[in-house]
Amino acid sequence: MNRRQFLLLATAGSFGAALGVSELMKFAAQPAPVSAKPTPTWLYSASDNPAGGHFLSKLDLSSGTVQSLPVGVRGHxxxxxxxxxxLMFGRRPAFACEVVNFDDASNLTLNAINGRHFAGHGCLSGRGDVLFTTENDYNGKRGVLGIRDSKSLQPVGEYTTYGLDPHDVQLLPDGKTLVVANGGIETHPDFGRRKLNLDTMQPSLVYLDSETGKKLDEYRLPDHQLSIRHLIVTPDGDVGVALQYEGDLYRKQPASLVAWQHAGGDLRLLAVDNPTVAQFNGYMADLAYDPQQRIAAVTSPRGNHVTFWDTDAGAFLAAIPLTEPSGLAFIPAQGFVVSGANGDLHRCQVTKHSTNATLLHKFTDTLWDNHLTIA
Structure with missing residues (x-):
């Protein structure tokens, strides 16, 4: 049985057992409420202002209203x-994160344990009671997932990530499996953000059992200098990967900067020609996904493009030039929303045959960081 079959069976089995056939039929027969008002769409992002202050921002997309609360670290x-x-994760290397309550405009600091620093991302367990955080055991030269109680935020343990430089972590639809992006780069706080092993780095995509930490699978790409950085997990259990190239761009362009793994399949680079990939300056950031059209969007802030990829064909579709595009979110019936480091917010409506970008809002005092999160 491959991983896709397992996910589908696990999802169907748990849902059916919880409701039963008669309850499922009753649930399906219930009409949608005709008077229900649309739920506001909130987007969250770390941000800065032109004076260098750090914030966590909450955006009402329909009105363009932004609520920004000051925080003590630059967020990611x-x-x-x-x-x-x-929870806003500090930008690597960060010894603190910020937990913000927008209702009472309060925040508290979450400190890393001794010998660790946070690496920019985290996720919750299937039940929501456990928080996993990507961290660097910098003296031990190993990546770890910190494990904390999600309410008290107290550490209760850690798992190894079976690689260096874990950056992103996501939970698969089965509610049990974690996928970790090991960037492969050795760093140490004594050297700031200096990369210490570019000639020997070994990025990997690792799957772990969230309840035991057992390694279930590990995948690598042919080019060991393609650092595996950011992830997206689709409702079908596919995993998309945004890559950053650590080789010499003056000598060679990477074969691609986006990889895709259909559930149960191999991790493969998405096809793109050399002149096109050269426009992206070796750097991809955030990802979003349209599950109906099976189109992935990936930002290239250093290349000043937002890119679109056909995940069925395994190939590049198109790119739209935007100034330092950073965060991405997909909203059904509306399209992709793209935030810019210059304060712009665009909507991109994309099919496999056309692309269009519209400026939604322009903020002069809110400079968006690399990620948008929808809630």
């Missing part, structure tokens, strides 16, 4: 918690 990834608080 954002994770809405099950109790309404929002």
């Amino acid at each position: 990834g954002v994770l809405p918690m099950s109790d309404g608080r929002v």
Whole structure:
């Protein structure tokens, strides 16, 4: 049985056992409420202002209203918690994260344990009671997932990630399996963000059992200098990967900067020609996914493009030039929303035959960081 079959059976089995056939039929027969008002679409992102202040921002997309609360660290990834608080991960290397409550405009600091620093991302367990955080055991030269109680935020343990430089981690639809992006780069706080092993780096995509930490699978790409950085997991259990090239761009362009793994299949680079990939300056950031059209979007802030990829064909579709596009979110019936490091917010409507970008809002005092999170 491959991983796709397992995910589908596990999902169907648990859902059916919980409701039963008669309850399922009753649930399906219930009409949608005709008077229901549309739920506001909230987007969260770390941000800065032109003076260099750091914030966590909450955006009402329909009105363009932004609520920004000051924080003590420059942020990166954002994770809405099950109790309404929002966790903002510090930008690597970070010894602290911020937990923000927008209801009372309060925040508290989450400190890394001794000998670790946070690496920018994290996720919740299937039940929401456990928080996993990507971390660097910098003296031990190994990547770890910190394990914390999601309410108290107290550490309760850690798992090895079976690689260096874990950056992103996501939970698969089975609610049990974690996928970790090991970037493969050795760093140490004594050297800031200096990369210490570019000639020997070994990025990997690793799957772990969230309850035991057991390694289930590991995948690598042919080019060991393609650092595996950011992830997206689709409802079908596919995994998309945004890559950053650590080789010499003056001598060679990478074969691609986006990889895709259909559930149960191999990790493969998505096809793109050399002149096109050269436009992206060796760097991809955030990802979003349209599950109906099976189109992935990936931002290239250093290349000043947002890119689109056909995941069925395994190939590049198109790119739209935008100034330093950073975060991405997909909203059904609306399209992709793209934030820019210059404060712009665009909507991109994309099919496999056409692309269109529209400026939604322009903020002069809110400079968006690399990720958008929808909640």
